[in-house]
Amino acid sequence: MTSPRKRILTGIRPTGALHLGHYAGALENWVRLQKEYECFFLIADYQVSDYADDIDRVRDSVWEVALDWLAVGLDPEGSHYVIESMVPQHAELMVHLSWFIPLGRLQRNPTLKAEMADLDIGKKGTPVGFFIYPVMQVANILMPRANLVPVGEDQLPHIEMTREIARKFNRDFGDVFPEPEPLVGRVPRLVGVDGQAKMSKSLDNAIYLKDDAETVRRKVMGMYTDPTRLRATDPGHVEGNPVFMYHDAFNPDTAEVDDLKERYVRGAVGDVEVKKKLVVAINNLLEPIRERRAHVEARPQLVREALAAGSRAGYAAAEATIIAVRNALRLDYLERGMPEVRR
Numbered sequence: 464m465t466s467p468r469k470r471i472l473t474g475i476r477p478t479g480a481l482h483l484g485h486y487a488g489a490l491e492n493w494v495r496l497q498k499e500y501e502c503f504f505l506i507a508d509y510q511v512s513d514y515a516d517d518i519d520r521v522r523d524s525v526w527e528v529a530l531d532w533l534a535v536g537l538d539p540e541g542s543h544y545v546i547e548s549m550v551p552q553h554a555e556l557m558v559h560l561s562w563f564i565p566l567g568r569l570q571r572n573p574t575l576k577a578e579m580a581d582l583d584i585g586k587k588g589t590p591v592g593f594f595i596y597p598v599m600q601v602a603n604i605l606m607p608r609a610n611l612v613p614v615g616e617d618q619l620p621h622i623e624m625t626r627e628i629a630r631k632f633n634r635d636f637g638d639v640f641p642e643p644e645p646l647v648g649r650v651p652r653l654v655g656v657d658g659q660a661k662m663s664k665s666l667d668n669a670i671y672l673k674d675d676a677e678t679v680r681r682k683v684m685g686m687y688t689d690p691t692r693l694r695a696t697d698p699g700h701v702e703g704n705p706v707f708m709y710h711d712a713f714n715p716d717t718a719e720v721d722d723l724k725e726r727y728v729r730g731a732v733g734d735v736e737v738k739k740k741l742v743v744a745i746n747n748l749l750e751p752i753r754e755r756r757a758h759v760e761a762r763p764q765l766v767r768e769a770l771a772a773g774s775r776a777g778y779a780a781a782e783a784t785i786i787a788v789r790n791a792l793r794l795d796y797l798e799r800g801m802p803e804v805r806r
């Protein structure tokens with residue numbers, strides 16, 4: 464008998480369509496690893512407390528995410544597209560795991576701290592559900608007993624916490640969970656078109672995988688570059704320049720990129736030419752993705768079936784884990800029967 468494939472768990476929040484940051488930070492790895500691993504791709508619709516006043520957007524985005532996944536080539540036959548809330552065992556496991564996570568452990572989590580600060584600046588304040596989303600993520604990863612978690616760099620603190628909890632649980636209650644490894648993508652954290660630290664759905668600084676060629680052109684031509692450079696003849700900076708970061712990430716013609724960089728620092732090429740070449744590179748990358756998206760968009764039944772079958776598979780894996788957890792915690796009251804009455 465062949466041994467079962469090792470497992471991947473990874474996911475995305477249904478808060479909008481997917482962008483180039485998702486692609487270079489995460490999706491590329493998922494596509495590459497989907498044959499080697501049994502993959503559970505999660506649409507994390509429990510983790511949208513900052514969108515609680517816009518559930519319509521969440522509902523639409525579940526479909527957007529599934530369309531983008533199909534468009535980039537994640538095969539729903541070999542992998543599982545799981546809607547988190549269709550597997551309510553996630554909520555149960557989160558409750559059990561929360562017993563073992565000190566409050567201070569969450570308060571110190573750097574990703575959570577930064578995201579909560581953004582919410583506070585936006586005057587929304589932090590819902591309790593947001594504060595505990597990293598615990599939900601621990602439950603997500605441990606649920607299918609995943610071995611590998613391919614994500615962008617911002618997720619690393621949550622995976623470190625997952626490893627700690629797995630170790631503690633196994634030590635105290637018996638071997639239930641593998642200790643999962645993180646895997647960060649080719650571009651750990653893609654900057655936004657506005658030069659901000661992270662391209663993000665929530666910051667409105669993204670190039671979406673579904674953007675048409677003209678939208679890509681407009682966004683790239685308006686991109687933030689080297690603020691110290693006023694004329695094309697001024698020597699420019701390549702380091703830390705978002706336009707060149709994107710060339711490095713998405714232009715496969717390295718000779719062209721090297722030539723542009725060399726001329727840029729000499730003051731021998733204008734921003735317009737550098738950006739025009741970037742438009743071509745990104746549109747070349749996105750064109751086949753757009754074509755596949757159009758193909759599946761015309762076939763909603765395909766998308767629906769991917770979500771239904773994937774969520775059923777997620778449910779089956781979750782039920783097995785939850786039983787193991789209840790047994791390990793000795794919460795299987797009826798099976799154990801009444802103890803001798805203590806006096």
Ligand code: ATP
Nearest residue numbers: 475476478484488614615651652653662663664665
């Ligand atoms: P939101 O702004 O709603 O939180 P997001 O754009 O941060 O959305 P998530 O659903 O939180 O997207 O993240 C999904 C995955 O994509 C995670 O693994 C995350 O690390 C990765 N990712 C998101 N944005 C980037 C980026 N700019 N660069 C690299 N990886 C990214």
Ligand code: MG
Nearest residue numbers: 476578617663
């Ligand atoms: Mg995020």
